[in-house]
Amino acid sequence: MPGGVPEARHRVQEAMRAWGEPAERIETAALIVTELVTNAVQHTSTRRIRCRLLRSAEGVRICVWNRGRAGIPGPASSPDASGLPVAAAPAADGPDGDNSLDCLAEDGRGLLLVDALAARWGTRAALAGRLVWADV
Numbered sequence: 001m002p003g004g005v006p007e008a009r010h011r012v013q014e015a016m017r018a019w020g021e022p023a024e025r026i027e028t029a030a031l032i033v034t035e036l037v038t039n040a041v042q043h044t045s046t047r048r049i050r051c052r053l054l055r056s057a058e059g060v061r062i063c064v065w066n067r068g069r070a071g072i073p074g075p076a077s078s079p080d081a082s083g084l085p086v087a088a089a090p091a092a093d094g095p096d097g098d099n100s101l102d103c104l105a106e107d108g109r110g111l112l113l114v115d116a117l118a119a120r121w122g123t124r125a126a127l128a129g130r131l132v133w134a135d136v
Contacts, residue, residue, distance in 0.1 A: 008037045008051045028117050029136045033062050033108035036132050040066040060136050067129040
């Protein structure tokens with residue numbers, strides 16, 4: 001399934017180029033989908049992962065769904081207009097309150113990248129799996 005990550009990245013880039021999206025937004029989306037699909041591959045219990053792009057006047061929403069329900073830091077704020085929760089920045093305070101990243105597990109740092117690159121992002125868990133989304 002590791003081949004799914006480059007395939008998802010390539011398909012996102014192709015779709016966004018066909019839509020005429022700016023190159024900077026395409027590359028940002030490629031980085032985000034790489035992180036989200038990588039997380040899905042690591043945390044799913046099956047081979048089924050879905051990646052979907054939703055285009056609107058405001059930009060593009062990347063949605064990645066898998067059957068895994070492993071703990072992904074959830075957003076702390078209320079839902080956006082579409083009803084999906086909007087993420088607050090993941091806490092990065094070290095044990096001494098020094099804001100170092102040393103306290104984060106290596107596999108949690110990708111979400112810091114998503115948080116830095118996305119206009120907003122969020123996650124939703126359900127019995128059928130987990131959806132993680134990001135707006136660019």
